[in-house]
Amino acid sequence: VWIVPPMSGSLTEVFHQEMLLYKLKPSYEYMDDPWKTHIWKKDRDRKVSADRPKRKFGFRELARAVKFSAKLMGKALARRVKCTILYATETGKSERFARSLCEIFKHAFDAKVLNMEEYDPIYLEHEQLLLVVTSTFGNGDPPENGEAFAKSLHEMKTPHNTQNGEPLSMSYFKMSTPSESDDKGDTSPDTTGNLDADDGPLANVHYSVFGLGSRAYPNFCAFAHFVDNMINSLGGMRINKMMEGDELCGQEESFRQWAEETFKTACETFCVGDDSSISEATSSLSKTDFTWSPGKFRLTPADKEPKITEALSKVHNKTVLPCKLIERTQLQSQNSSRQTILIKLDTYGASELAYVPGDHVAIFPKNSPDMVESILARLHNAPPADQIIKTEILQEKSTPLGSSKIWEQVEKIPICSLRTAFSRYLDITTPPSINMLKQLASQATWESDKDRLENLANDIHAYEDWKHERNPNLVEVFEEFPSLRVNPTLLMTQLPLLQQRFYSISSSPKAYPGEIHATVAVVKYNTMGGVGPVHEGVCSSWLNKCDIGETIPCVVRMAPSFHLPDDSTLPVVMVGPGTGIAPFRSFWQQRKIEREMLPPPTHGEKQGWGEMSLYFGCRQSTVDHIYESELNACAKEGVLSQVNVALSREPGKKKEYVQDLLKKNSQQIFESIMKKGGHFFVCGDVGMASDVTTTLSKIIQEHGKMTSEQAQSYLLKLRESNRFHEDIFGVTVKAEVTDKARDQAKKAWKYINSTNKSTRTDEVVTRIPSAEILIQNRKRRPPSRNRSHNVYSEGVPLYDSSDSLSPEH
Numbered sequence: 001v002w003i004v005p006p007m008s009g010s011l012t013e014v015f016h017q018e019m020l021l022y023k024l025k026p027s028y029e030y031m032d033d034p035w036k037t038h039i040w041k042k043d044r045d046r047k048v049s050a051d052r053p054k055r056k057f058g059f060r061e062l063a064r065a066v067k068f069s070a071k072l073m074g075k076a077l078a079r080r081v082k083c084t085i086l087y088a089t090e091t092g093k094s095e096r097f098a099r100s101l102c103e104i105f106k107h108a109f110d111a112k113v114l115n116m117e118e119y120d121p122i123y124l125e126h127e128q129l130l131l132v133v134t135s136t137f138g139n140g141d142p143p144e145n146g147e148a149f150a151k152s153l154h155e156m157k158t159p160h161n162t163q164n165g166e167p168l169s170m171s172y173f174k175m176s177t178p179s180e181s182d183d184k185g186d187t188s189p190d191t192t193g194n195l196d197a198d199d200g201p202l203a204n205v206h207y208s209v210f211g212l213g214s215r216a217y218p219n220f221c222a223f224a225h226f227v228d229n230m231i232n233s234l235g236g237m238r239i240n241k242m243m244e245g246d247e248l249c250g251q252e253e254s255f256r257q258w259a260e261e262t263f264k265t266a267c268e269t270f271c272v273g274d275d276s277s278i279s280e281a282t283s284s285l286s287k288t289d290f291t292w293s294p295g296k297f298r299l300t301p302a303d304k305e306p307k308i309t310e311a312l313s314k315v316h317n318k319t320v321l322p323c324k325l326i327e328r329t330q331l332q333s334q335n336s337s338r339q340t341i342l343i344k345l346d347t348y349g350a351s352e353l354a355y356v357p358g359d360h361v362a363i364f365p366k367n368s369p370d371m372v373e374s375i376l377a378r379l380h381n382a383p384p385a386d387q388i389i390k391t392e393i394l395q396e397k398s399t400p401l402g403s404s405k406i407w408e409q410v411e412k413i414p415i416c417s418l419r420t421a422f423s424r425y426l427d428i429t430t431p432p433s434i435n436m437l438k439q440l441a442s443q444a445t446w447e448s449d450k451d452r453l454e455n456l457a458n459d460i461h462a463y464e465d466w467k468h469e470r471n472p473n474l475v476e477v478f479e480e481f482p483s484l485r486v487n488p489t490l491l492m493t494q495l496p497l498l499q500q501r502f503y504s505i506s507s508s509p510k511a512y513p514g515e516i517h518a519t520v521a522v523v524k525y526n527t528m529g530g531v532g533p534v535h536e537g538v539c540s541s542w543l544n545k546c547d548i549g550e551t552i553p554c555v556v557r558m559a560p561s562f563h564l565p566d567d568s569t570l571p572v573v574m575v576g577p578g579t580g581i582a583p584f585r586s587f588w589q590q591r592k593i594e595r596e597m598l599p600p601p602t603h604g605e606k607q608g609w610g611e612m613s614l615y616f617g618c619r620q621s622t623v624d625h626i627y628e629s630e631l632n633a634c635a636k637e638g639v640l641s642q643v644n645v646a647l648s649r650e651p652g653k654k655k656e657y658v659q660d661l662l663k664k665n666s667q668q669i670f671e672s673i674m675k676k677g678g679h680f681f682v683c684g685d686v687g688m689a690s691d692v693t694t695t696l697s698k699i700i701q702e703h704g705k706m707t708s709e710q711a712q713s714y715l716l717k718l719r720e721s722n723r724f725h726e727d728i729f730g731v732t733v734k735a736e737v738t739d740k741a742r743d744q745a746k747k748a749w750k751y752i753n754s755t756n757k758s759t760r761t762d763e764v765v766t767r768i769p770s771a772e773i774l775i776q777n778r779k780r781r782p783p784s785r786n787r788s789h790n791v792y793s794e795g796v797p798l799y800d801s802s803d804s805l806s807p808e809h
């Protein structure tokens with residue numbers, strides 16, 4: 001090639017550069033559009049003369065080609081292996097995980113996600129690939145929407161052992177769940193499956209289970225283990241070992257790991273997908289459809305917003321009804337450093353809010369207005385805070401004729417103002433997730449803020465430590481990173497939903513028709529082991545401050561395993577320190593009104609009302625002995641045969657806890673429960689419940705002349721026959737226990753990571769004891785103020801009321 005200056009070629013110097021053109025073969029070439037050049041079979045034999053004009057393709061031909069390829073695609077998709085993903089959740093995390101899992105599996109399978117409640121177990125036998133993602137609640141129980149599925153599995157396993165429509169004892173979850181993973185320390189994927197797979201109704205089902213839970217609970221991931229064991233014993237073939245995700249440490253990371261492994265093994269098992277599709281699929285874990293990016297979401301003005309209860313019903317997929325706050329009473333003395341309130345709600349006679357003593361009420365709270373204001377102040381390019389808006393997503397819709405982009409409403413957030421969204425629908429108090437931090441990094445204008453946010457988001461250990469130490473809410477994150485100015489659509493679409501808080505109902509429907517009472521401890525604590533900023537419980541502080549007459553959105557949740565026995569001649573022992581007394585108020589009110597209205601019961605040879613004895617615990621008789629006058633009146637009338645109060649900080653008296661009183665009255669308890677076939681109820685935090693169970697086991701050993709193993713199996717039988725009832729609150733144990741549990745969780749998680757990824761860790765890993773052992777082994781420290789607090793978690797401390805339940809009464 002000669003390069004000649006453009007002007008005066010003869011006067012100026014001439015430059016030239018030789019160039020060579022190589023054409024390397026084989027090579028990829030652009031192809032002519034096939035619909036323009038393709039010759040249909042029938043035309044092939046015809047001689048196409050060179051001078052014949054090129055055939056033009058009209059709409060008919062194009063449509064034919066599109067139809068043909070759509071049919072081919074349809075056939076290919078129909079041949080895909082079906083994959084059913086079932087989830088059960090209480091606060092929504094398992095559902096989120098299940099949906100991300102579906103995004104991965106869609107790359108090679110015909111995957112769909114279903115809530116366990118919507119799934120008909122009749123189809124189980126016909127599943128090819130079944131994946132289960134579930135949390136555990138209560139004390140080793142399934143989430144509410146997993147209960148029916150659990151029963152179906154149990155019935156499949158032991159068809160003759162169901163109790164004619166009677167609720168089955170939930171204890172079988174615990175019994176069938178020897179937390180194997182803790183014992184073996186073996187975390188490698190189990191692809192061996194079930195060796196007895198040939199016999200069993202689920203012999204053709206390949207499956208794997210992921211459990212969400214918290215190591216701070218004795219029955220860690222018990223329900224997930226139950227599902228895993230049940231499917232396995234019904235013949236199911238495990239394609240990957242069940243994995244646990246601990247909310248105290250690395251839950252998301254564990255899920256990612258399990259999801260990747262499970263996808264790989266599933267592809268191998270069914271001979272689908274290749275390496276590139278596997279890596280493409282797993283990378284979709286971090287960018288699901290609803291991940292935020294600028295321009296993907298928008299806020300548009302809207303006319304009318306739905307009522308809060310209607311919107312909440314839609315968002316949470318349950319019927320949320322309005323109640324009215326009619327009364328609030330402070331139950332502790334004015335000198336107390338803590339507050340417990342009794343709230344009375346008017347249900348407007350709604351039949352959906354009918355309940356039985358022992359049931360729970362779920363309250364949908366409102367965030368603190370000050371926090372909402374601070375968040376609104378940090379939004380960038382936001383519409384006015386009170387303007388009604390609709391949140392929309394730009395969705396790519398593919399049709400047989402191609403794809404097009406349209407704006408669709410994001411169903412997660414109802415039409416409302418930004419202020420309402422942050423007050424009523426979005427969770428602004430739970431520490432942001434790793435993904436959220438990544439996205440927030442893009443909104444920081446200072447490099448230093450951006451770098452730190454990215455570092456936190458990329459270093460899982462630094463993130464976990466930061467989250468655990470500060471438990472930061474969104475406002476504190478904004479304070480820590482002052483340059484953050486956030487696009488409102490990022491928060492609207494990425495923040496988790498504000499969840500309901502459950503309280504044990506404290507009234508009898510017979511004594512107070514049309515009313516629901518709840519006993520609520522007002523949660524307030526300092527983060528960072530007592531030296532950080534004050535955090536308040538969302539629901540309890542709202543209930544403590546809102547006006548009388550305010551609408552409180554509610555749902556009643558049945559707790560069939562915590563109901564009084566049908567046979568009222570049987571003795572009942574109730575143990576409930578602090579706000580653990582809540583459900584027992586509904587019991588004594590019910591008994592009082594029944595005694596007034598009904599003749600004394602008879603059951604076989606037994607006659608008369610069974611004894612009801614209460615074990616209550618608090619700090620000081622003059623400070624936090626809640627419901628004292630009501631209890632005294634009931635004792636006087638004979639409604640309660642005994643009221644035993646343990647005082648842990650009474651001046652001039654030895655510390656006493658409910659367990660000590662149980663020991664003192666051990667002979668009597670043995671008579672009531674073992675001899676007379678009575679029922680034992682415990683309500684309170686997990687640490688106390690665990691101590692009480694140990695005490696009861698010792699009483700059985702001592703008075704029943706049994707070995708420790710015999711006493712344990714007797715306790716199991718009590719649970720089985722629905723005579724040992726527990727209503728366990730969210731983790732509220734002292735910081736020391738939570739810290740210990742978390743340290744163990746951290747070790748477990750590091751260990752799992754190290755074995756799976758074959759990386760060396762310098763940390764000496766000890767075998768992980770279960771939380772129960774941790775709790776049993778803990779040494780009581782001298783009481784320290786402000787140290788008890790709710791569990792740190794990405795999830796919510798569901799029971800706001802738990803603060804006062806620490807064993808430090």
Ligand SMILES: Cc1cc2nc3c(=O)[nH]c(=O)nc-3n(C[C@H](O)[C@H](O)[C@H](O)COP(=O)(O)O)c2cc1C
Nearest residue numbers: 089090091092093094135136140213214217220221
């Ligand atoms: C009241 C309450 C009880 C709980 N009980 C248990 C339990 O017994 N075992 C366990 O492993 N986790 C327990 N957890 C922890 C939850 O399983 C954990 O928060 C999980 O991440 C929630 O997932 P979800 O949003 O899908 O329901 C409990 C949490 C709360 C608030």
